[in-house]
Amino acid sequence: MAEGEWQPKIIAIICNWCSYAGADLAGSARTQYPPDIRAIRVMCTGRVDPLFIMKAFADGADGVLVSGCHFGDCHYIAGNFKCAKRMFLLKSVLKDLGIDDHRLRMTFVSASEGAKWAMVMEDVVKTVKELGPSPINQLKQ
Amino acid sequence: MAEEKKQPRIGVFVCHCGTNIAGTIDVESVKDYAATLPNVIVADDYQYMCSTPGQAKIIDAIKDHDLTGIVVAACTPRLHEPTFRTATKEGGLNPFRFEMANIRDQNSWVHMHDPEGATAKAKDAIRIAAAKASLLEDLYPKSVPVEHAAMVVGAGVGGIQAALDLANAGIKTYLVEKNPTVGGRMSQLDKTFPTLDCSQCILTPKMVDVGRHPNIELHTYTEVESVDGYIGNFDITLRKKARGVMSQDEATAKGIVGGGCNGCGDCAAACPVIKPNPFEFGMAPRKAIYIFHPQVVPLVYTIDFDACVKCGLCVEACGEKKAIDLEMTDTFETVKVGTVILSTGYDMFEIEKKREWGYKQFDNVITSLEFERLICASGPTGGHLIRPSDGETPMKVAFVLCAGSRDNTGVGKPYCSRFCCMYSLKHAHQIMEKIPGCQPYIFYMDIRSFGKMYEEFYYRIQNEGAKFIRGRVANVLEDAKTKNLHVYAEDTLLGRPVDLEVDMVVLAAAVQPTENIDPVRKMFGVSCSQDGWMLEAHPKLNPCGTTTAGVFLAGVCQGPKDIPDTVAQAEGAASAASIPIHTGKVELEPYFAQCLEEKCAGCGMCISQCPYSALDLIEKDGKQVMHVTEAKCKGCGTCGGFCPGGAIYMQHFTTPQIVAQIDAFLLGGEQ
Ligand SMILES: Cc1cc2nc3c(=O)[nH]c(=O)nc-3n(C[C@H](O)[C@H](O)[C@H](O)COP(=O)(O)OP(=O)(O)OC[C@H]3O[C@@H](n4cnc5c(N)ncnc54)[C@H](O)[C@@H]3O)c2cc1C
Ligand code: SF4
Ligand code: SF4
Numbered sequence: 141m142a143e144g145e146w147q148p149k150i151i152a153i154i155c156n157w158c159s160y161a162g163a164d165l166a167g168s169a170r171t172q173y174p175p176d177i178r179a180i181r182v183m184c185t186g187r188v189d190p191l192f193i194m195k196a197f198a199d200g201a202d203g204v205l206v207s208g209c210h211f212g213d214c215h216y217i218a219g220n221f222k223c224a225k226r227m228f229l230l231k232s233v234l235k236d237l238g239i240d241d242h243r244l245r246m247t248f249v250s251a252s253e254g255a256k257w258a259m260v261m262e263d264v265v266k267t268v269k270e271l272g273p274s275p276i277n278q279l280k281q
Numbered sequence: 282m283a284e285e286k287k288q289p290r291i292g293v294f295v296c297h298c299g300t301n302i303a304g305t306i307d308v309e310s311v312k313d314y315a316a317t318l319p320n321v322i323v324a325d326d327y328q329y330m331c332s333t334p335g336q337a338k339i340i341d342a343i344k345d346h347d348l349t350g351i352v353v354a355a356c357t358p359r360l361h362e363p364t365f366r367t368a369t370k371e372g373g374l375n376p377f378r379f380e381m382a383n384i385r386d387q388n389s390w391v392h393m394h395d396p397e398g399a400t401a402k403a404k405d406a407i408r409i410a411a412a413k414a415s416l417l418e419d420l421y422p423k424s425v426p427v428e429h430a431a432m433v434v435g436a437g438v439g440g441i442q443a444a445l446d447l448a449n450a451g452i453k454t455y456l457v458e459k460n461p462t463v464g465g466r467m468s469q470l471d472k473t474f475p476t477l478d479c480s481q482c483i484l485t486p487k488m489v490d491v492g493r494h495p496n497i498e499l500h501t502y503t504e505v506e507s508v509d510g511y512i513g514n515f516d517i518t519l520r521k522k523a524r525g526v527m528s529q530d531e532a533t534a535k536g537i538v539g540g541g542c543n544g545c546g547d548c549a550a551a552c553p554v555i556k557p558n559p560f561e562f563g564m565a566p567r568k569a570i571y572i573f574h575p576q577v578v579p580l581v582y583t584i585d586f587d588a589c590v591k592c593g594l595c596v597e598a599c600g601e602k603k604a605i606d607l608e609m610t611d612t613f614e615t616v617k618v619g620t621v622i623l624s625t626g627y628d629m630f631e632i633e634k635k636r637e638w639g640y641k642q643f644d645n646v647i648t649s650l651e652f653e654r655l656i657c658a659s660g661p662t663g664g665h666l667i668r669p670s671d672g673e674t675p676m677k678v679a680f681v682l683c684a685g686s687r688d689n690t691g692v693g694k695p696y697c698s699r700f701c702c703m704y705s706l707k708h709a710h711q712i713m714e715k716i717p718g719c720q721p722y723i724f725y726m727d728i729r730s731f732g733k734m735y736e737e738f739y740y741r742i743q744n745e746g747a748k749f750i751r752g753r754v755a756n757v758l759e760d761a762k763t764k765n766l767h768v769y770a771e772d773t774l775l776g777r778p779v780d781l782e783v784d785m786v787v788l789a790a791a792v793q794p795t796e797n798i799d800p801v802r803k804m805f806g807v808s809c810s811q812d813g814w815m816l817e818a819h820p821k822l823n824p825c826g827t828t829t830a831g832v833f834l835a836g837v838c839q840g841p842k843d844i845p846d847t848v849a850q851a852e853g854a855a856s857a858a859s860i861p862i863h864t865g866k867v868e869l870e871p872y873f874a875q876c877l878e879e880k881c882a883g884c885g886m887c888i889s890q891c892p893y894s895a896l897d898l899i900e901k902d903g904k905q906v907m908h909v910t911e912a913k914c915k916g917c918g919t920c921g922g923f924c925p926g927g928a929i930y931m932q933h934f935t936t937p938q939i940v941a942q943i944d945a946f947l948l949g950g951e952q
Contacts, residue, residue: 151946153939156359157828158808164357167386175398178405179387180942181358182934183872186890186919191927195940199947215806215828216917217892223922251828252810258391 148202148268152179153188155220158209158250165254173261176268177205184208185246186219190230193244197234200277203243203268207260210248220248240271289320289349289415292342293407296330296355298385305389307400311354314404320415322346330355336368343372350374350414354382354407360819375419377871377933382410405946412945416938422868423911427513427619427861432457434505434801437465438844439836439851440624441487446855447622448496452862455616456491457519458501462577463488465626469560469650471657471664473844474707475738481659485576492578502583506613508804511915512831513619513867523609525570525584532604542604544572544580548595556588558661562651564669565661570595570605574659620858621805623815623827624835624851625798630685630791634692638681638788643759644670645766646786649680649704656711666712668785670764675719675784678712679768680705681754682725685791694791696812699841701789702729706739708787709747721747722781724754724770732845750779757786792841805832814840825854830867833858872916872933876907880928883907887920887929896920 154160160181166173182188185208193204206227208220224246231241245264249257293315297303308326316324323346327335330353339351351374353365358381366376384403392399429452433444436458444456456463467473468488470480491497502522509516526548532541549568557563560573569588572580582604584595589607596605629650633641640646645668647655658664668675682705685693702725709721728749730739743749756769766786770779794813802809806829808816815838818826825833835851836842842850861867874895883905888896895913898905907928921931930936 149947151943160357161359161828164359164383164386167357167388167390170390170393172394173391175388175392175395175402178402178409178946179383180409180939182918182939184917184919185922186917187922187931187934187939189922189924189927189936189939191936192939192943196943196947199944201943201947209808212803213808216915216919219892219917219919222890222919226922251808251816 146273148176148265148273149200150177150203150205150264150268151196151201152177152205152207153182153185153192154179154206155185155208155215156181156183157215158213159207159247159257161251162249162253162257165252166257167254169254171254171258173258174265176265177261184214184216184219185223186216188223188226190226190233193230197239197243197274197276200274200280202271202274202277203245203264205245205247205260205264207247207249210250213250238275242267243271243274287349290322290347291318291320291350291352291411291414292339292346292348293318293321293324293352293354293411294330294335294338295324295326295384295407296335296353297326297328298355299328302355302385302389305393305396305399306384306403307396311400311403311407315354315407315411318408318411321411322348331361331364336364336371339365339368340372343369343374348372348374349378350417351379352382352407352410352414353379354384354403354410356385357381357383357387377420378414378417380410380414380417382406408945408949409942412941413938416935416941417933420871420932422871424866424868425513425912426866427864428515428617429453429862430455430616430618431620431622431858431862432515432517432616432618433622433624435465435624435626435836435838436463436491436501437624437626437836437847438467438484438487439626439838439847440465440622441491442848442851443622443624443835443855443858444491444497445487445494446852447859448494450855450859450863451496452859453496453498455498455500455618457503457505458499459504460573461502461524461581461583462573462579463491463499463501464576464578467844468574468576469653471653471660472707472711474703475732475734477707477710481576488576488578499579501579505801505804511869513861515618515621515831516615517618517621518613518615521612521614523586523611524581525586525589525605525607525609526582527604527606528579528581532602537603540601540603542581543602544582546572546582547598547600548582548605551594551598553592553594554588554590556585561654561661564651564654619862620831620833622833622835622851622854622858623801623805623807623838624854625795625801625838627792627794627837627841628796630694630793632685632788632790635685637756638684638754638786639757639759639766640788643757643764643766644668645675645759645764645784646757646788649701649708649787649789652708652787656708656715664715666716668764673784674716676716677720677722677783678785678787679722679724679754679766679781679783680708680787680789681757681768682723682789683753684788687726688791694793694812696841697729698792699729700843703732703735703738703843705787705789706730706742706747710742710745713745713747722768722783723747723749724768725749725751726753732843752779792837794838798838805829807832807834810840814838825850825857831861870916872931873911873914874909874916874918874920875930875932876909877928877930878906880926881906882926882928884925887924890919890923892917892919
């Protein structure tokens, strides 16, 4: 692939109540951000099985974002907290596998934080672009 | 669950949303692309999919093409998922065989300057949605009965109105108020704009009504301790704070015949402890045993146990009524209700944080609520507006509007508090009426007189002689000798600096959400906006609802609003809250967990994950397996995200469905 042409493939798994609503709010406010992220909606980040993230990396994702409500604001009391614990553990697994753990990110964006969602999008895309294509993709080639 | 499946047949419909989507995204190419996707039988596009003809396309396509799943690429499921589910159902498919791709709110609107990127993203989003739609199954919402009772938290004018409406609709209503009396802020006001009717006169009858309505169970001096359950069946535990005094009903229940507090006040007369009265902002005294004001409902005294020295003089004075119990402790009571309205109102912003205006530094700088008490005939001065420094009548009064509102310095509040313009006009009128020759100066940024008869009121006050100076006050300084105040500002209309000497300054301080509201909000699962106001489900289409089914909002807790708007929203909330109760049952989305028993190792690890104790191990065919109590499960999927064996089947968010979405994005899937 020629330099400069590479577009990262980033997947986001986001919760229905906070981050999905925050992302919608960025829309109503017409806040612009790069279009490189594809979102999958779940009811709560608690639903996020580490397997989903491993699968995404195995499929060639260059980055994965998980985003939910702020601690204490979870629609289901503490699903976001339980997810965060899993993500923390998963990061060390990724490192062991030779995948830079910055490729996996967990953020907390509430339903009123449209502007923050846009910032997260900018930042995740920037981070992943700096890291370059996932080593799994490089192996595959 | 795993039923006999036929090959999926998906229909994709791409919405233009006028130019909202089509102006950025190449809808035509997106539609053509969708038609090439696996399992997609038909792909179409239309101007407005949510319109009747748009929905008809879905209905017809299901019949014409024997579809098994529908994808609509349009706005957000948070807006139109119910619409398209209904259309899906009308076409003869199970409504849960519908999936939405968000190509407006999370695409065309946020990538307006990148049509190519947005179009590519829309294609991916549809591919992801079609992959999920191929695996969707028939689901059936469970129907649960709704308790024929409601709760209103907060008994300001909003809560009072909501409770009366519910009660008049024949619904048993628990009205919960943390203060010893109902009434909220409105009972601290003197007159109300723009009609200038006396606040207590219009509020008191309503306060009395809630006190004696047969369908209202009033719990004053009470707070919500914990909340359990879900729409239709909330179990709410109330903490009834120790009041130290029994009402007549409570005394009767205890067998003290003819006893209980009758509001005579003999106790307060005997009480030796004197403290500042917070209802009067410390401008009047109160005893350790007190009522806020003569119109309190219920008329029962309350002991401030932080101040009480337990001398027992009140008990003696109370005598045979035996109303007082100095050893009283908090009690708890759990009630079951179908729906809840939160109406917890507001507090004033701590305006002393804005040092430049001198509140709490200079005696003659007061807040507008203090002004309400000072001008009120039943207030601490009997309605005589006086300077706190020397008791003199002020003849020149400056009103500082937007004191802490519309303030982006980080110290104040960025929003408009909405009623300060109007009440400051009211205040100007009141001093000109009460004190002949008294001159009001109104320092304003804009006068926002947006309501019915409000603009007319503004002109009236202007004609009466109030002076208006446009510009935010920079500084207030005191003349140490006279205690007069210098107001420094810029007159932005004349482009001139202003230095005005006045006798008194009234700060129209910003309002903010009630102190300590967060625990309450969180118990009910209600989010808040960036400013801390409770968040409605949709700012335009669902201003009374919240994202927690069965929980509604009324009044200033949702954002600053005046009395007419508060009452209007309260009536809306009461109507919304009574619908499920009158319907008698609600349908819950069938997103609950199930256990795939053949995969379950019986480890029980998921039990700790479930926030609602919906999981238990049971014995089945000689093996330990997990069992989900569906009535308790709220469908968060936290168990499913945790189970190491993949034994939890999260309906509508199954592992195969999510993995298929991931694969569809990353591995492609065009035919
Ligand atoms: C100086 C001033 C003058 C005003 N003048 C006017 C006017 O002339 N005309 C007009 O239309 N509007 C006026 N307003 C606005 C008016 O006060 C509000 O619109 C109105 O009071 C809003 O009522 P509410 O029921 O939403 O809130 P509130 O009056 O604040 O009532 C909320 C109630 O909830 C209770 N509560 C809070 N938290 C809890 C909890 N956790 N548990 C139980 N109970 C709780 C509180 O104790 C309170 O009783 C004025 C406001 C100010 C500051
Ligand atoms: S016991 Fe408490 S409330 Fe009663 S009179 Fe003494 S100080 Fe006042
Ligand atoms: S989905 Fe699982 S964790 Fe969530 S409420 Fe239901 S049983 Fe509990």
